[in-house]
Amino acid sequence: MAQPQYLPDSRTKWTWYGFSSYPVWPSDPDTSIINEIAASVLGMPADSLSVRFLDDGANHKVYDISQTNSSPTSVAYLFRVAVSIDPVYKIESEMATLEYLRQKTTIPVPRPIARNSSAANPLGYEWALLEKVPGVDLNDVWLKVPWEKKVDIVENIATYFAQIWSPDLRFSEIGSLYRATFVDHEHSTNTSPSATPAGPSPFSMMRADSAFKEGFKMGPVVDGAFFSDRRRYLESDRGPYTSCSDWIRAHIRVGKEYIRTGKLLIEDQQTMKKLEDADDGEVGIGLDKDDDADAILDTCDRYMRALPLVFPPPEPSKLAEARFVLQHRDLRAANIIVHPETFNITGIIDWENTCSVPEWEGMNxxxxxxxxxxxxxxxxxxxxxxxxxxxxxxxxxxxxxxxxxxxxxxxxxxxxxxxxxxxLGFSKDWLPNSPEDDLKSDFIAGVGELSDVWERLVLTDLIGRQQISTVNLRGILITLND
Known part of the structure; x- marks a missing residue:
């Protein structure tokens, strides 16, 4: 019996590159349409702007928007086009996060100008227009940076982290940031894959100068664990969550659902024939015929039974406590922009998939x-x-x-x-590294690998290591095997 809902023909396809999977772009964005959109938003003639392809990330294509008769004081812009992997949520959350950081911290982040989180527009893709941060990637100049400037860079980053880890900027829920009205009125609590809300379409609704006056709220988590390859089409609970146990339970469930539905797809000969005929390197099912799906599902169940031992449900009185911190998930040199000569930080970029998480996960x-x-x-x-x-x-x-x-x-x-x-007032032992913290980190690392075709060997090693923590995750899982 065919299972088209788990692998629809209209899906965004994913392919392997090395040991990671990436979405496949159905087509290249039309730069003439990008020019028209940017001109309309900025209130400039289309022929006064120049559009140049700049970079190609995992989930975005980035274009430089500049004025053809620019001056030293002219503002440059970036036009980011998103492939459709997490419609609406991903762009809405990323733009809200940037504006939140601009309002609440001194972290230099790009200023959002406008966005369209629906692909139902002339470009055919979701997009966002931002002011361009001047400078170069720190990665390009790191070997030239003198030691004293590296010290300055790291001290500035510590100052930025101290701000987002401060009690004033903590949250009582695990999730991603959105403008308040999006959470209140546009987000459906239905966990069905078909419940993705429609994005705003009029330009007046997309401009950042008006969209964020209403404030911010936590909403559904933007995390590839819930939308990468065919996970987007599975039933899942994306929060926001009031406890770690709820958050990790949702991860285990979507991992188990990924394996369960993969087993069904493999058993469906019609689906397998279609994938084999395509032979285009697509990720496809994410499970091989030779994989022991039942054993993997059993491991999922063992993690679920171990969950309350590692993450006991919190006391009701603590549910409203602001104890979760924002986490930039990829703060490497390539996402730090500096002046090419002074090496002063001019911007911190790539805040996509930013979520609020527990201290033991987010403080590092x-x-x-x-x-x-x-x-x-x-x-x-x-x-x-x-x-x-x-x-x-x-x-x-x-x-x-x-x-x-x-x-x-x-x-x-x-x-x-x-x-x-x-x-800045933090203790000398600020880094969460107690035996309990290590156990929690090991546990969620294992959960993250439950449905990853490349990481299951790592999971086997994780469970097999005797020294995984003082509490011994291996012992917990083995004990719960019966």
């Missing part, structure tokens, strides 16, 4: 300085000098030395980060 070093501790002696000053000059030693030696130096540098920068947080 930025990816920029996350790394394992050094395991070799610190390179000498002469070695570091040779590394910066390059060409003075064999390439293999250069690579090894560069890696060793990077580990030591990031450890030193983590100490800089710690000292700055302490100056």
């Amino acid at each position: 070093y930025p990816l920029l300085i996350q790394e394992e501790d050094p395991f070799t002696p610190r390179p000498s000053e002469s070695d570091v000098a040779a590394l910066k000059e390059e060409g003075n030693m064999p390439e293999d030696r250069l690579d090894i030395l560069g890696f060793q130096w990077s580990l030591w540098e990031k450890q030193d920068l983590r100490e800089v980060f710690d000292r700055k947080l302490e100056q």
Whole structure:
């Protein structure tokens, strides 16, 4: 019996690149339409603007919008086009998050100008227009940045993190930010995949200068665990959640549903024949014929039974406490924009999929300085000098030395980060790393891998490691196996 609702013909397709999956664009956005939209929003003649393709991310194509007769004071813009993986929610939440940060913090983020979170427009895609942050990716200049400027950069990031971790900016729910009226009036509580609300269409509703006057609220979580490849078409509860246990239960359920429906699709010969005939590298079902689906479903059940042991339901009196923090999920060098000469931070970008999460999940070093501790002696000053000059030693030696130096540098920068947080009022042991925190992190890492075709081997290792935590997740899962 066919199961078209789990793999509809109209779906956005996903394909593999390395060990990750990415959505497939049905077509390239039409730059002439982008020009018309930008001109209409900005109130400029279309021939006064120039549209240039700038970058291609996992979920967006980015275009530079500039004035053809620009001056040093002219404002440049970015036009971000989104492939349809999480209609309405993704763009609505990202633009609300940017405006929230602009209003509540000193973090330099792009200013939203306008958006359309419905693909029912002439472009055929959701889009957003933002002011362009001037500068270059820190990743492009990192090796040129002197140590004292790296210290400044890390101290500034610590200041930004201190703001979003402060008690004043915490939330009583786990979810994603939206404008208040979107949550109050446009978001349906139905968890059916067909319940996605229609996005705004008139330009007057899309302009940021009027859309965010009403304030912000937590709404459905924007997380690939609920929409990547065919997960978008499964029943799921996307919150917002008032407790960690509710949040993680939703993750386990959608992981189990992904495997359960994958098993049904594999058993459906008509579906399998259609996928085999297509042979276009699509992710498709996410489960192989040789996978033991029943064993994976059993592991899902074991995680569900272990859930209350690791995350006991909170006391009713604590449900309204503001104890969840916003988390930038990808703060690496490529998402930090700096002045090309002074190296001062001019912008922090890529806030898509930002959610409020528990401290043990959200409070950590930025990816920029996350790394394992050094395991070799610190390179000498002469070695570091040779590394910066390059060409003075064999390439293999250069690579090894560069890696060793990077580990030591990031450890030193983590100490800089710690000292700055302490100056800002955080305790010396601000990083959540108690045995209970480690267990929670291990548990949710395992939950995140339940339905991932590439990560199930990692999950097997995770359950098999004796030293996973002092409470021993392996022991919990084995005990609950019967």
